[in-house]
Amino acid sequence: MLTKRIIPCLDIKDGRTVKGVNFVELRDAGDAVEQGAIYAEQGADELVFLDITATVENRKTLVELVRNVARQINIPFTVGGGISSVQDVSALLNAGADKISINSSAVRRPELVDELALQFGSQCIVVAIDTKDFGDKNVVHTHGGRTPTELITEAWAYEVQERGAGEILLTSMDHDGTKAGFANKLTSKISNKLHIPVIASGGAGNMEDFYDVFTDGAADAALAASIFHFKEIPIPSLKNYLNDKGIPMRLVPSE
Amino acid sequence: MNIAIIKYNAGNIVSVTNTLNRLGVEPVVSDDPEVLKKADKVIFPGVGEASTAMEYLKERKLDQVIKSMKQPFLGICLGQQLMCLHSEENNTECLGIFDLNVLRFERKLKVPHMGWNKLLDMKGPLFHGLEVEPYIYFVHSYYCEVGPETIAKSEYMNDFSAALNKDNFYAIQGHPEKSGHAGQQFLDNFLKL
Numbered sequence: 001m002l003t004k005r006i007i008p009c010l011d012i013k014d015g016r017t018v019k020g021v022n023f024v025e026l027r028d029a030g031d032a033v034e035q036g037a038i039y040a041e042q043g044a045d046e047l048v049f050l051d052i053t054a055t056v057e058n059r060k061t062l063v064e065l066v067r068n069v070a071r072q073i074n075i076p077f078t079v080g081g082g083i084s085s086v087q088d089v090s091a092l093l094n095a096g097a098d099k100i101s102i103n104s105s106a107v108r109r110p111e112l113v114d115e116l117a118l119q120f121g122s123q124c125i126v127v128a129i130d131t132k133d134f135g136d137k138n139v140v141h142t143h144g145g146r147t148p149t150e151l152i153t154e155a156w157a158y159e160v161q162e163r164g165a166g167e168i169l170l171t172s173m174d175h176d177g178t179k180a181g182f183a184n185k186l187t188s189k190i191s192n193k194l195h196i197p198v199i200a201s202g203g204a205g206n207m208e209d210f211y212d213v214f215t216d217g218a219a220d221a222a223l224a225a226s227i228f229h230f231k232e233i234p235i236p237s238l239k240n241y242l243n244d245k246g247i248p249m250r251l252v253p254s255e
Numbered sequence: 256m257n258i259a260i261i262k263y264n265a266g267n268i269v270s271v272t273n274t275l276n277r278l279g280v281e282p283v284v285s286d287d288p289e290v291l292k293k294a295d296k297v298i299f300p301g302v303g304e305a306s307t308a309m310e311y312l313k314e315r316k317l318d319q320v321i322k323s324m325k326q327p328f329l330g331i332c333l334g335q336q337l338m339c340l341h342s343e344e345n346n347t348e349c350l351g352i353f354d355l356n357v358l359r360f361e362r363k364l365k366v367p368h369m370g371w372n373k374l375l376d377m378k379g380p381l382f383h384g385l386e387v388e389p390y391i392y393f394v395h396s397y398y399c400e401v402g403p404e405t406i407a408k409s410e411y412m413n414d415f416s417a418a419l420n421k422d423n424f425y426a427i428q429g430h431p432e433k434s435g436h437a438g439q440q441f442l443d444n445f446l447k448l
């Protein structure tokens with residue numbers, strides 16, 4: 001049976017992770033490759049590296065980082081942040097990224113999704129959607145959730161699927177950072193309407209939140225950052241918990 | 256050991272090369288028939304679309320070269336599908352090494368079949384040292400039928416061929432180069448054939 005995926009997200013600035021992971025095994029808390037490798041060993045199903053500076057000068061650093069990650073990590077990983085052209089994507093995929101994620105650039109020019117899917121295949125194109133709940137509607141935001149757009153979240157998710165996105169990374173800005181659980185209602189609405197996988201993000205606070213997003217939220221994968229970084233929830237414990245509650249999980253045999 | 260990776264327009268060549276490097280092997284990436292014929296083992300990777308990949312192979316006569324290979328040969332993902340008879344992906348005639356068709360998944364569940372799934376009923380030396388039902392990472396919208404050449408199955412809406420073997424030709428639908436220790440062990444087993 002296809003398992004649900006647990007995906008830690010690492011924020012990158014100038015080629016290094018921003019929120020330090022306090023793993024005891026870690027020699028350098030800012031070394032993204034080392035952190036990613038530890039997550040992979042612990043049973044993470046995929047990794048996401050998000051370049052939060054995403055300036056032109058940092059592109060080369062990011063490509064170099066991707067090259068190093070690809071050399072050392074043997075599970076799939078996605079790279080996002082400031083990607084806006086076919087050339088950007090080509091450089092990152094050639095460096096060894098398995099998927100890339102676009103957000104603001106797709107909103108600015110939706111045809112980019114079609115172009116990337118045609119050139120590289122849908123399987124490596126993730127469209128990240130940052131959404132905010134306005135009571136009567138859910139609105140897509142860009143620039144890290146700061147700028148509202150005219151787009152309604154559910155309609156935008158459907159549109160990018162039709163344009164060739166292979167996966168949706170749905171982040172609820174209302175839930176992000178609250179640790180009060182994922183946006184299950186909206187996630188399930190979108191996941192049930194689409195035929196491509198949906199990764200839920202924003203709000204993970206405890207293990208039950210993951211159970212809820214895989215059941216009530218109908219998510220195919222769940223992404224979180226700080227709760228993994230600060231070891232509030234160790235990945236092996238989370239996966240064992242979910243597996244015991246009947247969620248299909250890939251359990252990594254202990255060495 | 257001289258390992259060649261077939262260079263063509265559908266590739267996860269970087270990932271496969273990285274994994275082989277971790278296993279201590281530096282592969283040659285080439286579309287030169289002479290280089291490929293001389294290799295001890297040949298890997299045929301693939302991420303992409305079937306008809307454009309087949310066209311590219313035919314233009315360079317690589318289709319004939321592949322079929323005439325006598326050394327251990329491993330197709331990965333689209334590589335496996337191209338080694339079958341025919342693919343529903345843009346109605347493509349494939350290499351015909353395996354006497355099986357490639358069909359499109361129905362959309363009863365999410366398509367592509369993306370993520371980690373179990374290998375079932377594994378047979379043969381490629382699975383030596385793996386756990387009983389190991390997890391492999393898959394990303395695909397088309398699948399190979401199950402037949403006598405199936406050496407591992409997997410299940411997503413229906414059973415499909417997760418790995419195939421006929422004579423010196425082997426193939427796997429998932430991505431061993433992205434499947435953690437299990438995938439690395441699988442590739443190591445191929446290198447030891």
